[in-house]
Amino acid sequence: MELTAASPLPAPSTQASHVYDRLREDLLSGRLAPSRKLQMRFLMETYQTGQTPLREALNRLTADGLVEVREQRGFYVKDVSRAELAELTKTRCWVEALALRESMAASTPEWEEQLVLAQHRLSRVPRSLSATEFADNPEWEKLHRIYHRTLIGQCGSQSLLAFCGQLADQLYRYRRLSISKAFPSRHVGDEHAAIMEAVLSGDADLAVNLLTAHYQQTADVILQDEAIFPELRRVAARG
Amino acid sequence: MELTAASPLPAPSTQASHVYDRLREDLLSGRLAPSRKLQMRFLMETYQTGQTPLREALNRLTADGLVEVREQRGFYVKDVSRAELAELTKTRCWVEALALRESMAASTPEWEEQLVLAQHRLSRVPRSLSATEFADNPEWEKLHRIYHRTLIGQCGSQSLLAFCGQLADQLYRYRRLSISKAFPSRHVGDEHAAIMEAVLSGDADLAVNLLTAHYQQTADVILQDEAIFPELRRVAARG
DNA sequence: CGCAAGAAAAATTTATATATTTTTTGTAAT
DNA sequence: ATTACAAAAAATATATAAATTTTTCTTGCG
Numbered sequence: 001m002e003l004t005a006a007s008p009l010p011a012p013s014t015q016a017s018h019v020y021d022r023l024r025e026d027l028l029s030g031r032l033a034p035s036r037k038l039q040m041r042f043l044m045e046t047y048q049t050g051q052t053p054l055r056e057a058l059n060r061l062t063a064d065g066l067v068e069v070r071e072q073r074g075f076y077v078k079d080v081s082r083a084e085l086a087e088l089t090k091t092r093c094w095v096e097a098l099a100l101r102e103s104m105a106a107s108t109p110e111w112e113e114q115l116v117l118a119q120h121r122l123s124r125v126p127r128s129l130s131a132t133e134f135a136d137n138p139e140w141e142k143l144h145r146i147y148h149r150t151l152i153g154q155c156g157s158q159s160l161l162a163f164c165g166q167l168a169d170q171l172y173r174y175r176r177l178s179i180s181k182a183f184p185s186r187h188v189g190d191e192h193a194a195i196m197e198a199v200l201s202g203d204a205d206l207a208v209n210l211l212t213a214h215y216q217q218t219a220d221v222i223l224q225d226e227a228i229f230p231e232l233r234r235v236a237a238r239g
Numbered sequence: 240m241e242l243t244a245a246s247p248l249p250a251p252s253t254q255a256s257h258v259y260d261r262l263r264e265d266l267l268s269g270r271l272a273p274s275r276k277l278q279m280r281f282l283m284e285t286y287q288t289g290q291t292p293l294r295e296a297l298n299r300l301t302a303d304g305l306v307e308v309r310e311q312r313g314f315y316v317k318d319v320s321r322a323e324l325a326e327l328t329k330t331r332c333w334v335e336a337l338a339l340r341e342s343m344a345a346s347t348p349e350w351e352e353q354l355v356l357a358q359h360r361l362s363r364v365p366r367s368l369s370a371t372e373f374a375d376n377p378e379w380e381k382l383h384r385i386y387h388r389t390l391i392g393q394c395g396s397q398s399l400l401a402f403c404g405q406l407a408d409q410l411y412r413y414r415r416l417s418i419s420k421a422f423p424s425r426h427v428g429d430e431h432a433a434i435m436e437a438v439l440s441g442d443a444d445l446a447v448n449l450l451t452a453h454y455q456q457t458a459d460v461i462l463q464d465e466a467i468f469p470e471l472r473r474v475a476a477r478g
Numbered sequence: 479c480g481c482a483a484g485a486a487a488a489a490t491t492t493a494t495a496t497a498t499t500t501t502t503t504g505t506a507a508t
Numbered sequence: 509a510t511t512a513c514a515a516a517a518a519a520t521a522t523a524t525a526a527a528t529t530t531t532t533c534t535t536g537c538g
Contacts, residue, residue: 013310014520040491050522052294055492059295063302065398071252072528074491091396094341098333157330159304163402253492279519289494294520311500313519 016056019047023057027066027077028169030177035079038067065170078170082229085174089219092167093212096152099164100211103154104204111154112200118147119196123189136176147192151199151211171219178222186217255295258286262296266305266316267408269416274318277306304409317409321468324413328458331406332451338391338399339450343443350393351439357386358435362428375415386431390438390450410458417461425456 023043026032043054058075061067068076103111122143129135145168152164191214198207222228262282265271282293297314300306307315342350361382368374384407391403430453437446461467 016520017310041489050520051492052291052521055291056294056298056520059298060302063299071256072491073530087396088398091399094337094396095334095399098337102333157326157333159327159406160330160333167398255492278517280517289492290520291493295492311519312502 014053015049016053019049019053020057020060022047023061024064024066027061028173028176030173032077034077034177036077038075038077040074065166066173080174080177080228082223085171085219085223088167088171088174089215092164092171093215095160095167096148096164096215097208097212099152099155099157099160100199100208101204102156103152104199104202104207106154106156107202108154111150114153115147115150115196115199118143118150119192122147122192127188141172151195171215174222174228175218177228178225179227186221188214253292254288255292258288258292259296259299261286262300263303263305266300267412267415269412271316273316273416275316277314277316279313304405305412319413319416319467321462324410324458324462327406327410327413328454331403331410332454334399334406335387335391335403335454336447336451338394338396338403339438339447340443341395342391342393343438343441343446345393345395346441347393350389353392354386354389354435354438357382357389358431361386361431366427380411390434410454413461413467414457416467417464418466425460427453 023032032038038058040051040054044051047054058067058069062069062075066078068078070076122140125140125143126137127140129137148168149161149165152161155161191210195207195210195214198210262271271277277297279290279293283290286293297306297308301308301314305317307317309315361379364379364382365376366379368376387407388400388404391400394400430449434446434449434453437449
């Protein structure tokens with residue numbers, strides 16, 4: 001297994017935060033596989049650090065919903081399931097629909113300009129680094145995140161935005177875990193543009209419908225990915 | 240200051256969980272005052288424990304929004320403000336309105352029975368232990384929590400329920416912090432009954448309106464409590 | 479002879495104690 | 509009065525120890 005290499009200098013203040021960032025990246029990318037046990041000794045060697053910063057990082061990640069802790073039995077990478085994917089998606093659709101409506105109700109010229117900019121920048125970066133096969137483009141992911149965050153950023157509630165961020169992270173892991181990334185069948189660029197248009201035209205119902213469809217379609221593709229979920233046969237055979 | 244005494248036997252498995260429970264109670268009750276610094280030495284002596292379980296507990300409480308952590312500067316009790324109270328209340332109204340509608344849309348006879356039971360039990364316990372002055376009744380608080388949780392419990396999203404629980408905790412602290420607890424001016428029992436009636440009659444709009452009004456009124460009372468928020472004069476004099 | 483139950487051993491998580499940085503505070507000098 | 513330096517206080521990290529869980533091995537019974 002290839003995990004993040006121990007980079008030498010850019011220590012973000014505390015070791016705990018540094019380990020948190022690296023662990024988070026390894027969890028989201030799938031390098032640390034779902035339901036895998038996170039043994040202290042292994043983590044200490046891999047990330048070259050002590051257990052105090054490690055526990056700190058693992059506890060934060062537990063709060064983020066990426067790690068699971070069982071009392072006196074250690075930490076585990078949060079498992080994935082079709083049921084959880086469906087529930088997370090459903091919740092995200094509900095909550096972001098709410099946040100988007102509130103954002104639009106509190107719209108300002110500045111916010112609309114931010115949205116136009118975010119959409120434009122996203123449209124100028126390729127989804128994949130390779131034209132023939134899918135190769136994750138970190139720059140696109142970053143701009144994609146900013147775009148969706150901007151969409152709901154005017155809602156006026158920090159706690160709601162933080163919750164949306166958590167849901168986004170958890171669902172992002174499903175996307176990275178899934179091999180068939182709906183590439184290049186979908187035109188996600190067009191979808192982002194259409195949502196923006198609806199927002200700018202003031203049509204909240206349309207904007208919400210487009211946004212939720214956007215999320216639902218992504219989930220539907222991943223739900224059909226046999227590679228990330230145990231096939232039904234095997235589950236039946238086990239029981 | 241009188242904090243929770245070190246009770247001898249009921250240790251919930253790990254020391255960290257035990258400290259978490261006691262710290263949480265002291266934070267919610269206000270025994271640990273807002274913006275107070277949580278020094279390790281003080282906490283270790285007060286709760287008679289080491290720093291590993293303490294850090295664990297403080298990190299969990301940070302995720303709950305009751306504690307704030309500043310890099311290399313330690314932990315602090317989350318500060319309170321009128322702005323945050325207003326925002327938390329607004330968010331809770333939005334999100335619980337959503338959860339209540341979804342609960343009603345997914346209603347079952349079992350759930351309705353649970354709700355009837357929860358409301359009945361709550362109505363049978365006095366709000367205050369004393370008839371003349373306000374004396375917090377833990378049993379009422381417990382049943383109150385269960386009632387509100389039941390109301391939205393059928394929504395079908397664990398993560399949404401967890402988020403609602405967090406908001407409830409944070410707002411509960413404001414209530415405990417406030418001296419004028421709207422007692423006995425309001426008839427919260429009637430409000431709880433009215434919400435249940437609306438739910439049972441299937442009138443979602445009415446139920447949501449009653450619920451959000453319920454939360455908003457509580458917040459309005461606390462917002463006028465000069466004792467918990469720094470008076471405007473003092474803020475102006477400082478700057 | 480195979481299987482289940484119990485006890486000892488190993489592995490691992492959790493907690494304490496010690497050491498190292500970092501931040502803050504107090505003092506002196508410009 | 510302000511800045512620089514030094515001492516202290518406190519947070520963070522490492523290393524060591526204790527307690528718990530899991531595994532393995534042995535013993536007894538069918």
